[in-house]
Each structure stands twice: as structure tokens, then as C-alpha cells.
Amino acid sequence: MNSLYKPDFLIIGAGIVGLTVALQLKKQFPDSEIIIIEKEKKLGVHASGRNSGVLHAGFYYSANSLKAKLCRDGNYFWREYCLEKKLKINQCGKLVVARNESELKGLDELYRRGQENSVKLELISENQAKEIEPSIFTFEKALYSPTTSTIDPNEILRSVSQDVINQNIKIIYNNKFLNTKKNIISTEAGKYDPGYLINAAGLYADVIAKKYGFSKNTKILPFKGLYLYEKKKCLKLRTNVYPVPDLRNPFLGVHLTVTVDNKAVIGPTAIPAFWRENYVGLDNFNLKEFLEVISLESKLFAYNNFGFRNLALSELKKYSKNKLTKLAGSLLNNKNLSSFTSWGKTGIRAQLIDIKNKKLEMDFKFEGDEKSFHVLNAVSPAFTCAEPFSKLIVKNIKSKLN
Ligand SMILES: Cc1cc2nc3c(=O)[nH]c(=O)nc-3n(C[C@H](O)[C@H](O)[C@H](O)COP(=O)(O)OP(=O)(O)OC[C@H]3O[C@@H](n4cnc5c(N)ncnc54)[C@H](O)[C@@H]3O)c2cc1C
Secondary structure: OOOEEOOOEEEEOOOHHHHHHHHHHHHHOOOOOEEEEOOOOOOOOOHHHOOOOEEOOOOOOOOOOHHHHHHHHHHHHHHHHHHHHOOOEEOOOEEEEOOOHHHHHHHHHHHHHHHHOOOOOEEEEHHHHHHHOOOEOOOOEEEEEOOOEEEOHHHHHHHHHHHHHHOOOEEEOOOOEEEEEOOEEEEOOEEEOOOEEEEOOHHHHHHHHHHOOOOOOEEEEEEEEOOEEEOOOOOOOOOEEEEOOOOOOOOOOOEEEEOOOOOEEEEOOOEEOOOOOOOOOOOOOOHHHHHHHHHHHHHHHHHOHHHHHHHHHHHHHHHOHHHHHHHHHOOEOOOOOOOEEEEOOOEEEEEEEEOOOOEEOOOOEEEEOOOEEEEEOOOOOHHHHHHHHHHHHHHHHHHHHO
16 A cells, blocks of 8 residues: 555554444544554454453442443443344343452442442342352342343454444554654555544553653553363353452452353453563563563562552462462352363453552543544443443544534
């Protein structure tokens, strides 16, 4: 490709965020030309195709956060979307269990947040919880979320990308964004001069944002999510089972999910990774990134900022299958989960760190101006939130263009 392409909108990244933003842009600017560039040769190579597939209900997040505002609506949107398009969905709900008396406060806090966010939620007795899922262990009470469901994220991605193509939006694969100079963008496949640029590059969103003068005080730190599966199905679970999380960080603790195909899965972890796409072994190794990530992690570890040392030490132990099954077993009566022996597809969370204040960014974040817009920290539950999130993003873009 030698010519200079001049689309009205150029989106970097064909993850769930890039795809849904493209659809919203088309709704708001029906005559515009929109191109999505994607560095991989297919969909779902990164977070959008490597997650737990849970449509979260929206009760973990404090009421003033974007996560709280968008999660309930996103859950509803994807449920209706799956039912309408006949995509797989398991409306199996979720129980949050308390492992001891001290965790009851956490259950109450989640219930309070759920009420504030207008999420359907029930604080129930141990006996009521056991009627929903007989194999759980909980201390006195549990929280039941009937609207939590599981979906197949890759199936949704394929369906949404078809919606995108049906709107005459182009997705160009094998086309990595490389650089920008005076608004001219160089990619692996050529050059673009877009009217407006949207950066939805997941794990690389901060790197690209910095080239436009954004993400000045933030950096993505990759956290690895490992999953454990059974080789042969032994555990029959009716619902997702989660612990009371440590609400000081954005991770939900090791839990058991029930997939769309009714398989139980343990995970995911939140183990600090050593480079951005550090999925397995030395895959996608990048020395520059490795040195940057290690340097940042060492500093956070040394100063124990936001409890990073304790988090890293406890998460690193989860490379052990024994440790993972023990943690998941603490949510159940039958604590022997030795049938879980197979590692599943690893995911990496693109978690943003506020470098100046040395803390994890808890909420979604975006920055932009009249030329470009950058979606930072699209971490969990950004899959669930994607559709209402894309509306908010496009509303912001529109306000910058006026
Ligand atoms: C382990 C794990 C479990 C999760 N579980 C859940 C869950 O149960 N429910 C939920 O709602 N959310 C969950 N999430 C979060 C959810 O998966 C993400 O928030 C969401 O997928 C982010 O979408 P995205 O489009 O921003 O990123 P991505 O899916 O990573 O898409 C970004 C795209 O940009 C492309 N790209 C990057 N750099 C360039 C470049 N230079 N040029 C061109 N293209 C580029 C990448 O190849 C990629 O395809 C989970 C995430 C993880 C990692």
C-alpha cells in the first residue's frame, strides 16, 4: 500500500472496545469512513479473547465510578444481544461466599454497593445459598447475583466484527501502528492521515498515547491471569462461586466460574508479568519492555506501594496448581479439587499504574483532544461494559469535535 489513506476515523485495535466504538461512531456519523487497524492476523488474540467470559452484574464498584455506571447496562445489553443473535449464554448467576466471620463485613459492603448501583442482588442465608449451589461453603450468609452470566467472548467478538463489516467499516489485520509524525500515521501496511484517531490498543494503549502527549503520568503494568481446568468433568457447579475480594485492588480473588458449556474453571490469577504479552514461556519477549517492567515492579516491590509486595508474593504462589486448587477449595464443602490439572489459555490484564502517586488506577480512564482519543485502563469488566462505554467514548469525542 503506497497511497496515503484519509479516513474520517482511524481506530487502533480490534478488541471489544475498538469494535464497539466503531459501531457507535457509525451511528453518530453515518456518512463517515471508519477504518480499524489491528496488528494481529485475527480477532481475540489478546484480552477480549482471553478472559473469563463473565458478564458482571456491577456490584463491586463504588457508585461514583465509570465501572459502576456502565456495568449494569452492559450486562443487560450483552444478555439481550446473545438472546437475539442466538449466541451462547449461561444465565447461571453468582454466589459470593464468606469464608469466616470477618468476611461478613465485606459481603455487606458489596450488598450496599449493589443497592447504590441499582443492581439486582440478594443477601441470603447459608441455607438459601446451599439451595442454589449445594457444594458451596459459606459462613452464615452469602450474596446472590441472579444477573451474572457467562458468555463465549470469542463468539461475541466474531458477531460484533460482522456487525462492523455490515456497516461498511474496514478492519485491516496484520497492520500494526508504528508511529505518528505531524498527524501522518505509519503502520506496517502503509500511511494514514485520519480526521480523528482513536487508540483502543489494550496492552499498548499507554505507549501509543504517549506519542500524542497523553498518559504522561501513567503506565500499563501487565498482570497474568492463569486458569485451571479439569481434564475430565467431575465437579458439577450450578453457579459461579466467588470469594469476598480485597476491595483495595481491582482483582476479584481466585474463584470458580461455570463456562457457557457448563464446565467449571478455577482462576484467574493476577500475577505480575514481566513483559506485556508474556503469555507462555518466552513468547513475544521484548527486552526493552522487560527492563522497563522489571524496573517498575522492583520499585513498587521495594517500597510496597499499594501493598504490591504482598500482592506479588501471594500471587506468585498461584503458579502452583496445588495452591490454586486449595484457594478455590476454600469456597466449597468438598475441598478436594485434584481433578483440576490442565492450564487453560492465559490472559493478561492491561492494568494502569499512576506513576506519580504510585497507585493502581481503579477505574476506566480516557484522555484526548480535538485530534485524538486514548482509551486507557480498559480492564475488567470492560468486556461487560463495552457497549455503554463506547457510547460514553463517542459522546466525549463528539464534544471535542464541536
Ligand atoms: C484474565 C482476564 C480475565 C477477564 N475477565 C473478564 C470478565 O470475566 N468479564 C469482563 O467483562 N471483562 C473481563 N476481562 C477484561 C476484558 O477482557 C478487557 O477489559 C477487554 O477485553 C479489553 O478490551 P480492549 O479492546 O481494550 O483490549 P484488547 O482485547 O486487548 O484489544 C486491543 C487490540 O489492540 C491491538 N493492538 C495493540 N497494539 C496495536 C498496534 N500498535 N497496532 C494495531 N493494533 C494494536 C491488539 O492486538 C488487540 O487486538 C478480563 C481480562 C483478563 C485479562
